[in-house]
Amino acid sequence: MMVLGPGLLGLGSLFAWAMAGLPAFGDYHGPYGFVLNRVVVPLRHTTNVVMGTTFDVRGVDTMGEEFILYAAVVGVTLLLRDETRSKQAERRTRRLPNDTARLVGIAMVGGGLLVGLWLMAFGYITPGGGFQGGVLAAGAILLLYVVGSHRDYRPFRDVHALDPLESLGSGGYVIVGLAALASGTAFLTNLFGLGTTGTLLSGGSIAILNWASAIAVTCAMVLLFAEFLETYVVPLEPEDSGS
Amino acid sequence: MSYLPYAVAGWIFLVGIAGIATSKNLIHLAVCLTVTQSSSYVLLLSVGYVKHGVAPIFLGTKLGTTAVDPVVQALTLTDVVVSVAVIGLILALALDAHRLSGTVDPDGIADVSG
Amino acid sequence: MVLATLVPLQAVAFGLVALGAPLVVLTRDPLRQALVNGVYGVSLVLLFVVLEAPDPALSMLVVSGVGYPLVILAAIARVRGHERTKDGDER
Numbered sequence: 001m002m003v004l005g006p007g008l009l010g011l012g013s014l015f016a017w018a019m020a021g022l023p024a025f026g027d028y029h030g031p032y033g034f035v036l037n038r039v040v041v042p043l044r045h046t047t048n049v050v051m052g053t054t055f056d057v058r059g060v061d062t063m064g065e066e067f068i069l070y071a072a073v074v075g076v077t078l079l080l081r082d083e084t085r086s087k088q089a090e091r092r093t094r095r096l097p098n099d100t101a102r103l104v105g106i107a108m109v110g111g112g113l114l115v116g117l118w119l120m121a122f123g124y125i126t127p128g129g130g131f132q133g134g135v136l137a138a139g140a141i142l143l144l145y146v147v148g149s150h151r152d153y154r155p156f157r158d159v160h161a162l163d164p165l166e167s168l169g170s171g172g173y174v175i176v177g178l179a180a181l182a183s184g185t186a187f188l189t190n191l192f193g194l195g196t197t198g199t200l201l202s203g204g205s206i207a208i209l210n211w212a213s214a215i216a217v218t219c220a221m222v223l224l225f226a227e228f229l230e231t232y233v234v235p236l237e238p239e240d241s242g243s
Numbered sequence: 244m245s246y247l248p249y250a251v252a253g254w255i256f257l258v259g260i261a262g263i264a265t266s267k268n269l270i271h272l273a274v275c276l277t278v279t280q281s282s283s284y285v286l287l288l289s290v291g292y293v294k295h296g297v298a299p300i301f302l303g304t305k306l307g308t309t310a311v312d313p314v315v316q317a318l319t320l321t322d323v324v325v326s327v328a329v330i331g332l333i334l335a336l337a338l339d340a341h342r343l344s345g346t347v348d349p350d351g352i353a354d355v356s357g
Numbered sequence: 358m359v360l361a362t363l364v365p366l367q368a369v370a371f372g373l374v375a376l377g378a379p380l381v382v383l384t385r386d387p388l389r390q391a392l393v394n395g396v397y398g399v400s401l402v403l404l405f406v407v408l409e410a411p412d413p414a415l416s417m418l419v420v421s422g423v424g425y426p427l428v429i430l431a432a433i434a435r436v437r438g439h440e441r442t443k444d445g446d447e448r
Contacts, residue, residue, distance in 0.1 A: 033312030139423030262382030
């Protein structure tokens, strides 16, 4: 406590000092935003400039962020997977007793998946994209935990099956970048046909990178949650009932 | 001249740090960390805001309309998603600490050695 | 006038976020905190929308609605579950 007060005070004053050097709110005059808002639509044919920025203009940064996600999931897996194996037999999955609740839940799984896919697919045209759609789709997939018994969850329970898919998402991003390198241009150069502005067939490699990150995010989130939730899943054949 | 949005970002940051420092529960601590991180979203989006600007999505908006900065939005977007993975990793570490020491109190964990 | 360049809606959104952060931090029980954090997340979504940032708003919406609660609640459940089995052993 005695360190915290003065520490926060010092941090606060340093922050205030730093902020005083920024242009006032709404008085933005950095060139990049204005330049991108002018050039991304004509040059990349994506109407959502944010996605054009994420997957093209600063595509290398996004690759780094994808690997943060990857590293975090690897860390969680390393920390939790071993322990969950021995604890599995202890818990029972409870079936939802109410059929109406199950029905509503199943509708929510379908709806969540649909909206998630829509967010992914139209990410570079309207607000959305692989990141948001991925989290939502993963949440919908995990709702199966709630509405179904563990049997329904079985395809996802075997989390090892998701590992290669997760790697495909993250690796696919790098492969698209390397493909540009192999064709003699810079890493992650947009070398696919740009298509018609405002349609699903626009953006060239932006669309591919969007889908790659959608797969990576969905798998990362499902893996992350599955590792946490696995204690609640009873294996179909109890391995050791002694523990 | 208005610096109020930046002050809000700084306030959230300090509140989050205070929460982390005084936390008695590792799960509480992890959530406080996401609060601290949320100050970065507020700061980024405030810096990139343009007065009377529209969202940088040019579907139905004429090209050349004054729009807010897309770069900070792209940064915020990935920042938000990555924060889930980060809190997941921190909570996994918290669970590991709980398994080894039997407590989620950061002060209690310090007593356990080896 | 400090608020001169702020649209009233933006001022309200900034105010909500500034109020929400200490509420999240001061809620000491993790289970209650997960709920308060969700409300704080919605206030951030509101702020992003009035700052003309639909992409981060969607991102924050799915993260505070799906991402955070799932991870936090699972962690709480596991900690409490461990404590319960430990008590059971002692009995």
